[in-house]
Amino acid sequence: MSRKFWVGGNWKMNGDKKTIDEIIKFLNAGPLDPAVEVVVGVPAIYLEYTKNILPPNVSASAQNCYKVPKGAFTGEISPPMISDIGVKWVILGHSERRHIFGENDDREGGKTEEVVFRQTKAVADKVKDWSKVVIAYEPVWAIGTGKTATPQQAQEVHKKLREWLSKNVSDKVASETRIVYGGSVTGANCVELSKEPDIDGFLVGGASLKPEFVQIVNARK
Numbered sequence: 080m081s082r083k084f085w086v087g088g089n090w091k092m093n094g095d096k097k098t099i100d101e102i103i104k105f106l107n108a109g110p111l112d113p114a115v116e117v118v119v120g121v122p123a124i125y126l127e128y129t130k131n132i133l134p135p136n137v138s139a140s141a142q143n144c145y146k147v148p149k150g151a152f153t154g155e156i157s158p159p160m161i162s163d164i165g166v167k168w169v170i171l172g173h174s175e176r177r178h179i180f181g182e183n184d185d186r187e188g189g190k191t192e193e194v195v196f197r198q199t200k201a202v203a204d205k206v207k208d209w210s211k212v213v214i215a216y217e218p219v220w221a222i223g224t225g226k227t228a229t230p231q232q233a234q235e236v237h238k239k240l241r242e243w244l245s246k247n248v249s250d251k252v253a254s255e256t257r258i259v260y261g262g263s264v265t266g267a268n269c270v271e272l273s274k275e276p277d278i279d280g281f282l283v284g285g286a287s288l289k290p291e292f293v294q295i296v297n298a299r300k
């Protein structure tokens with residue numbers, strides 16, 4: 080089965096209404112390849128504002144949530160709250176949320192597989208419906224550094240991750256789940272990365288705030 084190319088723009092803690100209006104302008108101008116699923120990760124406070132003005136071919140995503148529906152968790156938002164405003168996506172486990180676990184550039188030192196498999200297992204044990212999941216592989220040393228994994232490096236990890244899914248979940252899940260790459264993706268490097276067979280899209284940080292995000296969405300065009 081062919082996997083629909085998926086491109087997410089993670090705005091992180093950036094933007095105000097004025098900036099968001101500018102982003103909406105370039106998303107509207109596009110044109111965005113209709114064969115691509117496009118999602119933008121919006122700061123919680125602007126989720127509803129953004130959702131209401133996004134072009135119909137772009138979905139909004141929350142950037143994090145806590146695991147229970149409600150309760151005494153000051154400052155957190157819950158999955159039902161995200162759903163309640165009509166938002167269907169959430170980014171979970173981004174490395175910027177994991178710093179508490181002391182991750183560092185070790186991944187450049189040959190620990191990639193160990194870390195990637197361990198993190199995937201923690202999630203895989205809980206997933207009930209894999210059709211709702213997109214996995215993002217982001218080498219921490221490539222995030223916001225301008226240092227991108229080469230297409231071959233990324234492909235190697237994505238392939239291993241797919242093999243892991245096949246072995247530990249099922250062949251069906253392995254062949255249907257989108258595995259996207261993140262880490263200094265730009266208009267300049269997206270085309271080469273998108274040619275790799277196991278790279279099913281991107282999770283874009285910095286460049287998702289700029290008009291070049293359109294180029295990234297259209298990488299396979």
Ligand SMILES: O=C[C@H](O)COP(=O)(O)O
Pocket residue numbers: 089173217221222223224225261262263264282283284285286
């Ligand atoms: O979620 C996105 C990633 O952390 C990548 O960020 P970046 O494109 O700014 O390197």
